[in-house]
Amino acid sequence: MREYLKFYIDGAWVDPQGSGTQDLINPANEEVSGRIALGDKFDVDKAVAAARKAFPAWSQSTREDRLELLKAIKAEFEKRQPDLAAAITEEMGAPASLAGGFHTFLGIGHLDAAIVALENYEFEQKHGDTLIRKEPIGVCGLITPWNWPINQVTVKVFPALATGCTMVLKPPQLAAYSAQILAEVLDAAGVPAGVFNMVQGKGSVIGHALSTHPDVDMISFTGSEPVGVQIQKDAADTVKRVCLELGGKSPYIVLDDGSLTEKVAGAVSGTMINSGQTCSAGTRLLVPAARLDDAKQAAAKAANDTSVGDPAGNVAMGPVVSADQFETVQGYIEKGIAEGAELVAGGPGRPEGLDKGYFVKPTVFVGDNTMTIAREEIFGPVLVMIPYYDIDEAVDIANDTPFGLAGYVDGENQEACRAIAKRLRAGAIYVNGGFDFNAPFGGYKRSGNGREWGAEGFEEYLETKAIVGHG
Ligand code: NAD
Numbered sequence: 001m002r003e004y005l006k007f008y009i010d011g012a013w014v015d016p017q018g019s020g021t022q023d024l025i026n027p028a029n030e031e032v033s034g035r036i037a038l039g040d041k042f043d044v045d046k047a048v049a050a051a052r053k054a055f056p057a058w059s060q061s062t063r064e065d066r067l068e069l070l071k072a073i074k075a076e077f078e079k080r081q082p083d084l085a086a087a088i089t090e091e092m093g094a095p096a097s098l099a100g101g102f103h104t105f106l107g108i109g110h111l112d113a114a115i116v117a118l119e120n121y122e123f124e125q126k127h128g129d130t131l132i133r134k135e136p137i138g139v140c141g142l143i144t145p146w147n148w149p150i151n152q153v154t155v156k157v158f159p160a161l162a163t164g165c166t167m168v169l170k171p172p173q174l175a176a177y178s179a180q181i182l183a184e185v186l187d188a189a190g191v192p193a194g195v196f197n198m199v200q201g202k203g204s205v206i207g208h209a210l211s212t213h214p215d216v217d218m219i220s221f222t223g224s225e226p227v228g229v230q231i232q233k234d235a236a237d238t239v240k241r242v243c244l245e246l247g248g249k250s251p252y253i254v255l256d257d258g259s260l261t262e263k264v265a266g267a268v269s270g271t272m273i274n275s276g277q278t279c280s281a282g283t284r285l286l287v288p289a290a291r292l293d294d295a296k297q298a299a300a301k302a303a304n305d306t307s308v309g310d311p312a313g314n315v316a317m318g319p320v321v322s323a324d325q326f327e328t329v330q331g332y333i334e335k336g337i338a339e340g341a342e343l344v345a346g347g348p349g350r351p352e353g354l355d356k357g358y359f360v361k362p363t364v365f366v367g368d369n370t371m372t373i374a375r376e377e378i379f380g381p382v383l384v385m386i387p388y389y390d391i392d393e394a395v396d397i398a399n400d401t402p403f404g405l406a407g408y409v410d411g412e413n414q415e416a417c418r419a420i421a422k423r424l425r426a427g428a429i430y431v432n433g434g435f436d437f438n439a440p441f442g443g444y445k446r447s448g449n450g451r452e453w454g455a456e457g458f459e460e461y462l463e464t465k466a467i468v469g470h471g
Helices: 041-059 063-092 096-120 149-163 173-189 203-212 225-236 260-276 289-304 323-338 391-399 414-423 454-459
Strands: 002-004 007-009 012-014 020-026 031-038 124-127 130-136 139-143 166-170 196-198 218-222 241-245 251-254 284-288 342-345 363-366 382-388 406-410 428-431 462-467
Touching: 002 173, 007 041, 007 173, 020 063, 020 173, 031 063, 031 173, 041 130, 041 139, 041 166, 041 196, 041 203, 063 096, 063 149, 063 173, 096 149, 096 260, 096 454, 139 149, 139 203, 149 166, 149 173, 149 218, 149 454, 166 203, 173 196, 203 218, 203 225, 218 225, 225 241, 251 260, 251 391, 260 284, 260 289, 260 382, 260 406, 284 289, 284 391, 289 342, 289 363, 289 382, 323 382, 382 391, 391 414, 406 414, 414 428
Parallel strands: 002 031, 139 166, 139 218, 166 196, 218 241, 251 284, 251 406, 284 382, 363 382, 406 428
Antiparallel strands: 007 012, 007 196, 020 031, 124 130, 130 462, 342 363
């Protein structure tokens, strides 16, 4: 049983002002795995005051000071990687190989990207007699979701540290353990007191207190669209910068060529990673109508071949994160069936032999883009294949969504893929499996207004000052 009953404020582990606690459930066995403290508004006040107090010195630290600290964090992070992985498996059910692999690897990737951005960034530029300076924005409230927990925290904390900002992190209750270990990493690496602070608790309490706090300069939020909208409203009275990284319903276009079945299988297996709980997952799989039968066969095989079970074992997919998430996903599967989508693999209920734990069958439908399962973010291992007749129609379907987080184009003709990528209205398009830590990530339309990852993610934390007549 884990017990995390203190918050990290002003360089020390302190008792909460609030008296509440919450038991956390292991999604693989539905048993209590530990307990966290729930903070209140006074904990936030204390953490913000510490961050405010630390800002003058940290914002004036040199590039070299901050690079040295980031490198010290990397050494500590690498030491604690196995602990972080075990925490991720326990809190949100990611298979051990995924938690110890891509989940924690993402943290190192963002650390390296922050180091590269800091090494190369020009904080001052001359335009005639004017000096343009980029300065840290101030005290940042960082509010994160549970689905790729270390990714979401590190993609905010590392650039915020690198730019000279101070911060208060509010991690998700469903993934509190890995955040706690990350705070231990930062403490061990010697982050100066007050630069990084962390308060656990409910979004409606801690997140709200940060969004409305007069001494917080910026909120960086990753999570669902309704909460993002609420945060923007809450932050309006104090005119904060608000960076929103929200949900998606991303299109995955597979072209009609010899690689179709392999690409469809890859798209399906890719969606099932992390039990489909990925904001950028390609959950609308667009396939040529003339090849629909081939695509169905390949998709069904890939879904049926996805091993599901105890995340401590050697499986491709663990449970979804919680009982609520299980019910939500089951509701969408039922809705897909009720609206007439054709079930190609999976379906309602748990996979055979798994009676306990929030396990969902890897599920593939064939449907059209008007169905609820094609319009709304499901956040589970469920995708809908949608046939298209020509490329123009594929692009129209791809763009016919309120979201715009990501898109995928796969095919043998790289030139054709590139041309389609340019026509998609989304913040990141992945061609034939491309991946880049230094590429910006963020949404068009209702997927948000911010950019994270690499140099653009670094710039989110900077203000612009003009010194006119500088000479
Ligand atoms: P969520 O919106 O329910 O919660 C996110 C965070 O906000 C949590 O820490 C929560 O406690 C907090 N919160 C809740 N109410 C709040 C309030 N009123 N004020 C301030 N904070 C509040 O989202 P979730 O279920 O944790 O995560 C899933 C969502 O995140 C999905 O929609 C997914 O697409 C999205 N997501 C987006 C990205 C991206 O980069 N665009 C990445 C990962 C996840």
